[in-house]
Amino acid sequence: MQPLIEVNKLVKKFDTLVAVENLSFSVYQGDVYGFLGQNGAGKSTTLRMLLSLILPSSGSIRLFGEELTPNHKSILNRVGAVIERPDLYKYLTAIENLRIFARMSGVRPSHRLLMDQLEMVGLAERANSKVATYSQGMKQRLGIAVALVHNPDLVILDEPTNGLDPQGIADMRNLILRLSREFQKTVVVSSHLLTEIEQIATRMIILDKGKKMMEGSVADYFQPASNKVHLGVTNPEKAIELLKKEPWGLQVELSREELIVSLASHQVPALNRYLVEQGVEIQSIRSVNSLEAYFLSLTSGNQHVAAFTN
Numbered sequence: 001m002q003p004l005i006e007v008n009k010l011v012k013k014f015d016t017l018v019a020v021e022n023l024s025f026s027v028y029q030g031d032v033y034g035f036l037g038q039n040g041a042g043k044s045t046t047l048r049m050l051l052s053l054i055l056p057s058s059g060s061i062r063l064f065g066e067e068l069t070p071n072h073k074s075i076l077n078r079v080g081a082v083i084e085r086p087d088l089y090k091y092l093t094a095i096e097n098l099r100i101f102a103r104m105s106g107v108r109p110s111h112r113l114l115m116d117q118l119e120m121v122g123l124a125e126r127a128n129s130k131v132a133t134y135s136q137g138m139k140q141r142l143g144i145a146v147a148l149v150h151n152p153d154l155v156i157l158d159e160p161t162n163g164l165d166p167q168g169i170a171d172m173r174n175l176i177l178r179l180s181r182e183f184q185k186t187v188v189v190s191s192h193l194l195t196e197i198e199q200i201a202t203r204m205i206i207l208d209k210g211k212k213m214m215e216g217s218v219a220d221y222f223q224p225a226s227n228k229v230h231l232g233v234t235n236p237e238k239a240i241e242l243l244k245k246e247p248w249g250l251q252v253e254l255s256r257e258e259l260i261v262s263l264a265s266h267q268v269p270a271l272n273r274y275l276v277e278q279g280v281e282i283q284s285i286r287s288v289n290s291l292e293a294y295f296l297s298l299t300s301g302n303q304h305v306a307a308f309t310n
């Protein structure tokens with residue numbers, strides 16, 4: 001399958017600072033592609049280059065199979081983006097805002113179509129309220145409706161959950177999933193939170209100091225095999241014996257007084273119950289996802305975890 005976005009050896013320098021270094025990645029149709037990295041990792045800089053808001057120092061970007069540089073106007077007609085907080089007219093209603101932005105991008109959608117757009121982002125009931133009365137989360141979602149007004153195939157969202165409360169974050173997450181599943185949009189979304197990307201993305205890239213640390217399918221990194229459960233128990237020998245038997249049949253290691261088993265997080269309560277019922281007392285239990293461990297090592301400043309740097 002031809003990638004929708006194909007980035008090859010992209011570099012962006014700001015004077016002596018290398019914000020993006022030799023970055024290559026591909027996004028395919030139907031992906032919710034997560035851009036993950038701590039502040040300053042180079043996420044916004046990369047997304048800005050995808051939108052021709054800034055020019056690369058070197059390297060190439062192809063969107064929809066075409067080189068971006070000479071053709072960016074026609075190509076970017078197929079892209080909708082929210083890069084900063086959306087600039088909305090706060091004394092106008094949602095539908096008035098949408099109508100104005102639609103005209104600016106050269107389309108004149110019917111009232112019905114505008115209402116459909118607002119429905120898509122969960123704002124149909126507040127279509128006639130002034131934006132000044134909206135919560136931050138509602139403004140962010142209206143920003144997405146604005147970005148979608150010309151019906152783009154590809155949607156690029158830079159940190160869409162920034163500054164939102166837990167309800168706003170959940171609404172945004174549901175909206176992104178809906179854009180992908182119901183409306184068949186390909187979505188690129190950035191975040192500095194692994195939990196956010198884990199819940200919505202199909203594929204992801206981790207950036208650190210402008211460099212790619214890993215790229216791949218999110219499911220692969222959250223398989224049971226990459227989730228380790230560490231158990232502190234009173235009787236490790238008995239626990240090992242029980243965990244190796246039916247119904248669990250697990251591979252168990254003993255490390256520094258803790259048992260370590262590969263197990264999906266959702267199976268942990270059942271495992272806990274089983275051991276207690278068999279007379280093993282549990283003193284501690286913690287799940288460690290290897291991807292989480294890796295990302296934490298990045299955010300705490302460690303440079304290398306060999307397993308993920310290939």
Ligand SMILES: Nc1ncnc2c1ncn2[C@@H]1O[C@H](COP(=O)(O)OP(=O)(O)OP(=O)(O)O)[C@@H](O)[C@H]1O
Pocket residue numbers: 014017019037038039040041042043044045046159192
């Ligand atoms: N216009 C600019 N001029 C100079 N340096 C810049 C410019 N834009 C970004 N940078 C620098 O490039 C690096 C990457 O910034 P970028 O905004 O891409 O990171 P980010 O991963 O999006 O992080 P954040 O979530 O904080 O925005 C940072 O060191 C930043 O200070």
